[in-house]
Amino acid sequence: MSIETTQVEDATRGRWATVQPWLSTLVRLSMAVILVAAAIPKMLDIPQSVRAVRAYRLLPEEVVPLVGTMLPFLELVLALFLFAGLFTRLAAIAWLVMMAAFVFGVAWAWAKGLSIDCGCFGGGGDVAEGTTNYPLHMLERAGFVALGTFLVIWPRSRLSVDGWMRAA
Numbered sequence: 646m647s648i649e650t651t652q653v654e655d656a657t658r659g660r661w662a663t664v665q666p667w668l669s670t671l672v673r674l675s676m677a678v679i680l681v682a683a684a685i686p687k688m689l690d691i692p693q694s695v696r697a698v699r700a701y702r703l704l705p706e707e708v709v710p711l712v713g714t715m716l717p718f719l720e721l722v723l724a725l726f727l728f729a730g731l732f733t734r735l736a737a738i739a740w741l742v743m744m745a746a747f748v749f750g751v752a753w754a755w756a757k758g759l760s761i762d763c764g765c766f767g768g769g770g771d772v773a774e775g776t777t778n779y780p781l782h783m784l785e786r787a788g789f790v791a792l793g794t795f796l797v798i799w800p801r802s803r804l805s806v807d808g809w810m811r812a813a
Contacts, residue, residue, distance in 0.1 A: 669802035672795050673727050676740055679789065680724035686767025687717035697769020700761040701750050719743075730805020737796035744793060748786050755779040 687694035695713030698704065704712060723743070726736040747765065754761050760774045763782060802808065 665799050666801050666803050666808075669733075669796060669799045670730075670804060672792050673730060673733060673737075673802050673805070676737075676789075676792050676796065677724040677727035680720045680727065680740075683766050684717040684720035684724065687713075687764070688721070690767065691717075693767070693769060694764065697762070697764025700759070700764070700770045701754055702757070702759065703750055703753050730802055730807050733802060733805060733807050734797055734800040737793050737800060741790065741793040741797065744786055744790050748783065748790075751779060751782055751786070 687697075691714050694717060695710050698713040698716070699706075699709045720743075723736060723739055726732060727740075747763070751763055754763075760772055760777050762769050762772045762777070764770065800807070
């Protein structure tokens with residue numbers, strides 16, 4: 646390997662080391678905003694959140710009210726961890742687990758021929774045939790999975806409790 650190649654690689658690593666924490670901050674805050682946007686409408690209408698969970702016809706009826714009620718609060722708590730940059734990698738893993746559950750739920754509904762609004766950002770429940778766009782919904786979830794994966798790999802971010810604790 647030549648000296649020039651090594652210098653270019655060192656410069657590239659140096660630029661990445663400078664840019665990566667800011668990119669991770671942007672990703673972390675974007676994920677937090679998405680979670681707040683998902684949680685607030687559900688918190689404002691818990692019965693609708695329960696109907697949205699029920700529409701998947703996936704969970705036993707005994708647990709549907711609990712899941713529909715607790716989901717927005719879980720989303721909000723996860724958003725707070727991401728806003729603060731506290732346990733960032735674990736928060737990103739929790740995000741990915743949540744996204745896996747949502748992807749599974751949408752795939753289930755799609756495979757069963759259900760026509761539902763996912764209820765991800767409020768609303769939810771059965772909708773008129775032909776009004777559901779499952780491929781677009783899955784593409785959106787793929788983007789959300791990409792955000793979480795980025796943050797699992799590169800959790801170090803600026804303006805974070807994690808960074809403050811690391812420096813102390």
